[in-house]
Amino acid sequence: MNYIEQARIEADAADLEEDISKEFGKFNVNVKLKRLRVVGSRIIFSTKTKGNTREVHVRANAPEVQRKLRLPLFHVVKSNFNLYLIVSREQPVYGHLLDILNKPSYREAQARMCLPYIVGHDVLGCVVMDDLAHFPHLLLGGSTNSGKSVGLQALITSIAYSKSPSRVNFILIDVGATSLMPFEGLPHLSCPVVRNRMTAVETLTALTVEMERRIELEYTDSASFKRLPRLVVVIDEFPALFMGVDKSMARELTNSVSNLLQRGRHAKMHLALAAQNPTYQNMKIDLGNITARVAFKCAKKNFSEIILGEGGAENLAGHGDLLLRSPQFDSPQRVRGIYITPNELQQAVQHIKICHCDATSSKFNLVLPSSDLAELSGALGDNLACSVVRKWPPKEDQQLASVILWTLEHDSISTNMLMKEYNFGWNTASKLVSRLEDLGIVGRLDGKLPRDVIPSRPDDIPEEIIKFLEAAGYSKGSVIDSIYSR
Structure with a gap:
């Protein structure tokens, strides 16, 4: 941005300061704004409440003030007990995932992380990146068209783009949707994308066996344990796993996932669960073991409370707007979720296949129902230390x-x-x-x-x-x- 453009934005800040205070006053919300600085096209105001006005009043009336002033960007942010307004008259432009992945500065940051996850951009337009290995598990939730599926695809692409199959393996379970199908054939996959519920039960059972083996290996042969790749298990539409299965099978699923959530981090195993409208009844597991949460726009407040532990996601704008709760932050952070188009996703997967066409990775040997055998032929490796081979019973x-x-x-x-x-x-x-x-x-x-x-x-x-x-x-x-x- 040139100096003339910067000066114009700074001059406009005084007008915005007066207009915002006046609009809030129409709702009996008394605030005093003070311009702190300008970041690109964004203007940051320090906000002080006056009289009987409280923070909750500012947040409640912010959407209406934004609509009246026709501001594309209008965020209320609290940091270190101070309240700020971040506003802009211009529509923010965010870089796509592939643009960020190909920048040298971000490649260096990704190299320092075990499982780099590019979440999106914060309210100042800075890239938000975190390490899934530190979470160590993740729950994503949001209503239809909120951006959840794209967020899940971005998670997988972020990791696979920067890490080799010898460092990271994926197990993708996509029973209730099709958003993980573009990753079919990815070199990092331990097995083809799981589409069958009974196969999913088998896969999760195999993962609990592998977890126990890894935990034992860490004590008996730490050098071999360190060489093992991390296993990232991604389950889209997690509640759909329990539809149409009997009580015993549902209990088996619950036990397997719960064990992986409780002890998986000790075995370099990480779960990312996605649900459209999660409830305590349809999730079937203790969500307390998942410390990192991503909440896209939710249809109801109680869905936001289940995902984040508090409300707020029901007020998001949608289309990738999200709240991130992570061990890195003290409170949920407002983030514009990273975007990747279907064509860009296809390009990324092809690039990963070409870069790792000769790579080998540890994979699970699964013998599935006859309908799935053709799908698996030629896709299984021979490097699995713990294989679960079982023919499906009549x-x-x-x-x-x-x-x-x-x-x-x-x-x-x-x-x-x-x-x-x-x-x-x-x-x-x-x-x-x-x-x-x-x-x-x-x-x-x-x-x-x-x-x-x-x-x-x-x-x-x-x-x-x-x-x-x-x-x-x-x-x-x-x-x-x-x-x-x-």
């Missing part, structure tokens, strides 16, 4: 395994209880109960009384039943939890 065995786990949660069951729980017909439910009797899970029929469940502690469960349940996708821990949940 539908009847999967059904029986679910019924066994449900049965172990009760002291006694009946055919009617099974019909009510699973919406089975009488013939199907009675055959399954008879099968449970043959397996030694329930006792014999005694008149019209419910059948007693025989195993009362984990040691009572036959080893072949444990193996059968593990083959169906249930861990031994979930079997034990079923008995102790009575």
Whole structure:
């Protein structure tokens, strides 16, 4: 910006100071503004409230003042207990993600971080960048067309663009949307993008096994542990994972994700969960283990409270406008989310593929249902230290395994209880109960009384039943939890 343009903006600051104070006065909000400095086209005012006016009154009436004065930029910011207004008569112009990634100064900053995440631009137009490894997990939320999907794509692109597959691996789970599909074939992927719920359960179970192996390795062979790549698990539309699965499978999902959130950071594993309208009911996990939050515009205040721990995101402008809560800041920061167009995303993915076409990385070996085998062929590596190879059981065995786990949660069951729980017909439910009797899970029929469940502690469960349940996708821990949940 030249000196003439800068002088014009500074001269305009006096007029803005008077106009803003006058407009606030129309709402009985008394403020005293003092120009501090000019940053580009932005003017920063120190704001003092007078009389009975409080900060909440300033924030509540700021959108109306902005509309009256037709100001493209109008932010109320609090820092070190002081209140500021950042305003501009010009529409701010923000650089796209690829522009920033290709600047030498930012490449140096990215090199110093383990998992560089370019979030966007702050209210002064400066780039906001943070390290996902320090979070160590992230929750993103926002309503439709708020910019959440682009934000998730920017997170993956930021990391993959600057780190090699030997440093970082991704596991992408995209059951309820398609925003992660452009990354199919990325050299950093440990497996193809997971699109099937049952496959997602299998993948998360494998990740918990890998986590335990890594934690043990850190104590037994720290040099080998340091060479392991970080694993970034990205799950878009996280609540969609629980749709259409039975209670036992939902519990398995919850346990796997909770374990990864609690102990994953010790194994260089990080989760990024995205949800459109998160609630405590549909998230199914303790969000307290996720310290970093990104809230795009929310449809309701309670969605903002779940994402951030407080309201505010419901008042955002949308289209990438977000609030960032990070260990780096004391309070949520207003950020204009970084933008990347579909064409730019395609260019970035192609660039990454070319740069790392000969690279190898640790990948999980998954044997999935036959419909997914073709998708996986040629995509799996041979460098996995902890592989989980399991053929998917027939539908009847999967059904029986679910019924066994449900049965172990009760002291006694009946055919009617099974019909009510699973919406089975009488013939199907009675055959399954008879099968449970043959397996030694329930006792014999005694008149019209419910059948007693025989195993009362984990040691009572036959080893072949444990193996059968593990083959169906249930861990031994979930079997034990079923008995102790009575």
